[in-house]
Amino acid sequence: MNNIYAVIDIARDCQTNIALDEVFFTEKEFKPILRFYTWTKPAYTIGYFQKYSELENKNNYDIVRRLTGGLSVLHNTDLSYSFIVSDKEWDYIYNQEETYKIIHEQMKKALLSIGINCDAKQSENLSPNNFSCVNTFYKDDVFFKGKKLIGSCQRRRGKILLVEGSIHLKMSNEQINIFAKNFFNNISFFLKGNIIETNLDKRYITEANILIKNKYNNEKWIKLF
Secondary structure, eight states: OEEEEEEEEEEEOHHHHHHHHHHHHHOSSOOOEEEEEEESSOEEEEOTTSOGGGOOOTTOOEEEEOSSOSOBEEESSOEEEEEEEETTTBTTTTOHHHHHHHHHHHHHHHHHTTTOOOBOOOGGGOOTTOSBGGGSOOTTOEEETTEEEEEEEEEEETTEEEEEEEEOSOOOHHHHHHHHHHHHHHHGGGBSEEEEEOOOOHHHHHHHHHHIIIIITOHHHHTOO
């Protein structure tokens, strides 16, 4: 049975957070990982295929193009996550909708542990012409007090899946720990492997820094479309 590594990470800048996800997603000796992370300062991520010109960046925040699809997300006080698994750990590797549904359902349950009872709001409020993730609604999104609380986007490479998403809720460090540990416990039912909580090895930061220099700080990548 495989080990699936679970990390409650420290706050990092946008380039580092997104570069780390690529490091885990593409490394030759693949290791499945679930990571929660926060942000040192406000920044936008935009979906891989999204047009750079669609984003209105009035505050001149950093902009980073993700590997995953979807629309722009303003990161600030949100808790974000990556879910990176292969077909060996995840039976739904080719089922985007089921993956989305399961992850969000287990997050809704974990939010109850910190007193957040999410709304049951469905896809009839779909807004296809928005360029922002939080203003564009899909089936199985998670809502709280009428606003979109959790959304996510995906990218598959062969038999490996990357899911990135954000929980648009400001949590204390204590709340993050309680929520994350409950989520790890909840999602373990669907994973074929043992979840092991750990910290990031420094070599991943080194690899991420190389990607930042060559890619994520490069205008050619940021303005790809």
